[in-house]
Amino acid sequence: MIRTRxxxxxxxxxxxxxxxxxxxxxxxxxxxxxxKFIIRIEDTDRTRLVPxxxxxxxxxxxxxxxxxxxxxxxxxxxAPYEQSKRxxxxxxxxxxxxxxxxxxxxxxxPEILEQMRKDQQxxxxxxxxxxxxxxxxxxxxxxxxxxKEKYVIRLAVPSEGTTTFNDLIRGEISFENKxxxxxxxxxxxGYPTYHLGVVxxxxxxxxxxxxxxxxxxxxxxxxxxxxxxxxxxxxxxxHGPILRNxxxxxxxxxxxxxxxxxxxEEGFLPEAIxxxxxLMGWSLPAQAxxxxxxxxxxxxxxxxxxxxxxxxxxxxxxxxxxxxxMNGEYIRKTQNxxxxxxxxxxxxxxxxxEEIEKxxxxxxxxxxxxxxxxxxxxxxxxxxxxxxxxxxxDHLKNVLTVLxxxxxxxxxxxxxxxxxxxxxxxxxxxxxxxxxxxxxxxxATPPLFETMLVLEKEESLARLKRAVSL
RNA sequence: GCCGCCAUCGUCUAGCGGCCCAGGACGAAGCGUUCUCAACGCUUAAAUCGGGGGUUCGAAUCCCCCUGGCGGCACCA
Numbered sequence: 001m002i003r004t005r006x007x008x009x010x011x012x013x014x015x016x017x018x019x020x021x022x023x024x025x026x027x028x029x030x031x032x033x034x035x036k037f038i039i040r041i042e043d044t045d046r047t048r049l050v051p052x053x054x055x056x057x058x059x060x061x062x063x064x065x066x067x068x069x070x071x072x073x074x075x076x077x078x079a080p081y082e083q084s085k086r087x088x089x090x091x092x093x094x095x096x097x098x099x100x101x102x103x104x105x106x107x108x109x110p111e112i113l114e115q116m117r118k119d120q121q122x123x124x125x126x127x128x129x130x131x132x133x134x135x136x137x138x139x140x141x142x143x144x145x146x147x148k149e150k151y152v153i154r155l156a157v158p159s160e161g162t163t164t165f166n167d168l169i170r171g172e173i174s175f176e177n178k179x180x181x182x183x184x185x186x187x188x189x190g191y192p193t194y195h196l197g198v199v200x201x202x203x204x205x206x207x208x209x210x211x212x213x214x215x216x217x218x219x220x221x222x223x224x225x226x227x228x229x230x231x232x233x234x235x236x237x238x239h240g241p242i243l244r245n246x247x248x249x250x251x252x253x254x255x256x257x258x259x260x261x262x263x264x265e266e267g268f269l270p271e272a273i274x275x276x277x278x279l280m281g282w283s284l285p286a287q288a289x290x291x292x293x294x295x296x297x298x299x300x301x302x303x304x305x306x307x308x309x310x311x312x313x314x315x316x317x318x319x320x321x322x323x324x325x326m327n328g329e330y331i332r333k334t335q336n337x338x339x340x341x342x343x344x345x346x347x348x349x350x351x352x353x354e355e356i357e358k359x360x361x362x363x364x365x366x367x368x369x370x371x372x373x374x375x376x377x378x379x380x381x382x383x384x385x386x387x388x389x390x391x392x393x394d395h396l397k398n399v400l401t402v403l404x405x406x407x408x409x410x411x412x413x414x415x416x417x418x419x420x421x422x423x424x425x426x427x428x429x430x431x432x433x434x435x436x437x438x439x440x441x442x443x444a445t446p447p448l449f450e451t452m453l454v455l456e457k458e459e460s461l462a463r464l465k466r467a468v469s470l
Numbered sequence: 471g472c473c474g475c476c477a478u479c480g481u482c483u484a485g486c487g488g489c490c491c492a493g494g495a496c497g498a499a500g501c502g503u504u505c506u507c508a509a510c511g512c513u514u515a516a517a518u519c520g521g522g523g524g525u526u527c528g529a530a531u532c533c534c535c536c537u538g539g540c541g542g543c544a545c546c547a
Contacts, residue, residue, distance in 0.1 A: 009547050045546055110545075126472055126543070152545050170475070179473060179543085187545040194547045218474060218542040239475085246481080248539060276482090279495090283483055295482085295495055312483090315540060319481050322496040332509075365509040417505085432505035444507035
């Protein structure tokens with residue numbers, strides 16, 4: 001049984017777009033193989049906890065349509081799915097390691113550690129724990145524990161040999177043990193560090209494939225050491241790329257919008273975001289008999305041909321411009337009736353469905369984000385207060401008098417206007433532009449006569465009269 | 471500094487020893503369509519496949535070195 005997971009930490013505003021990427025891969029891989037996709041909240045750092053973060057993370061996942069089979073709010077056979085609710089477990093397993101001699105108590109205070117680091121830096125050594133507590137005798141430990149001295153539990157990393165693991169995306173990777181620090185497993189506040197938590201939970205929750213970003217590669221040997229110390233079977237490891245800023249550094253909120261909610265508030269469609277993300281380090285392979293290499297595809301199509309091994313280890317730059325293009329593509333291919341509802345919800349029902357329905361066909365091709373509907377259609381709601389370029393009042397007077405007497409239809413409006421232009425001996429386009437400006441104030445708008453029909457005769461004429469009288 | 475990962479147009483990528491004087495997409499430029507802007511269609515510019523050595527009849531594709539980019543080195547994840 002394939003079981004994958006993402007383990008977000010509720011320390012940010014919301015789900016990070018990099019996590020969305022990892023979630024997508026985990027989700028698609030699990031579902032392609034009839035497996036389960038799990039969400040586990042790793043809330044073990046109480047100092048960085050952000051209130052509401054967990055809820056927003058889960059809400060974003062739902063909005064994106066990345067459905068999880070097990071998780072904090074849906075439960076599952078291995079509940080609870082929040083590490084803060086599993087403290088006893090970590091303590092028990094940490095103790096097991098101590099008993100096995102694979103971990104040890106450490107009573108060094110933060111001050112001692114700080115000093116240690118300073119000394120090492122002065123000597124140009126790399127900062128590492130000097131293992132002084134590893135040498136403590138049973139009696140000394142007992143004594144300190146009785147005195148209620150604060151302690152952590154550290155992993156006793158072998159001083160010799162190498163730790164090697166296989167990465168499905170990158171092949172064999174190995175690290176020398178002597179360069180691996182004696183990592184803290186259980187903190188003095190009783191919470192586990194990431195390393196203990198992730199290994200214990202992945203094992204207990206029967207995670208078969210650990211798919212995460214490249215930044216975890218260098219801590220994987222610690223995890224491997226833990227699995228071995230416990231005598232547990234290793235999961236399959238696969239480290240995907242980390243998304244980059246345009247300057248190629250690790251994607252960060254300083255240089256790029258990173259929160260899922262930002263994309264939602266901007267009016268990006270979940271399908272477009274997922275499709276765009278799928279293109280990062282992966283591409284739809286040419287199918288037998290139907291080679292295409294399309295860039296626009298659904299998650300279902302992605303599932304059909306997805307293979308973890310095909311993920312490329314190169315860190316791709318996140319290109320907002322291309323996402324924007326893709327979002328426009330998705331908007332254009334969405335049914336009007338559906339899009340209407342999405343816009344309605346997007347603006348929190350501030351605009352009536354009727355209004356959206358009437359104007360949508362005129363602006364759909366011009367929208368790249370849902371949010372743009374508002375500015376693209378603002379002149380329908382509000383007559384222009386200024387004109388981007390001057391209008392020709394004489395010309396407008398002429399059309400006005402003719403159009404007043406007609407019944408309005410697209411054909412009549414166009415024919416009449418063209419005739420007026422002919423009589424005035426001006427280019428139809430120039431006349432149309434004057435009308436456009438009078439009605440909307442803008443040079444760039446949807447097609448003129450469609451616009452007039454949506455605006456309706458009375459309002460259109462009123463605006464024309466205003467333009468003439470100004 | 472140490473350890474590790476990576477390396478094809480500006481960006482995302484195709485390419486897995488001959489089909490490649492490297493194909494597609496975004497973006498850019500131009501043209502067409504057209505009442506403006508879009509959308510749409512066509513065209514163009516854009517990578518001496520990071521550099522240098524090998525292997526081979528033949529290398530973007532395999533190997534080595536260098537360089538560069540990125541990541542990690544916390545009682546953060």
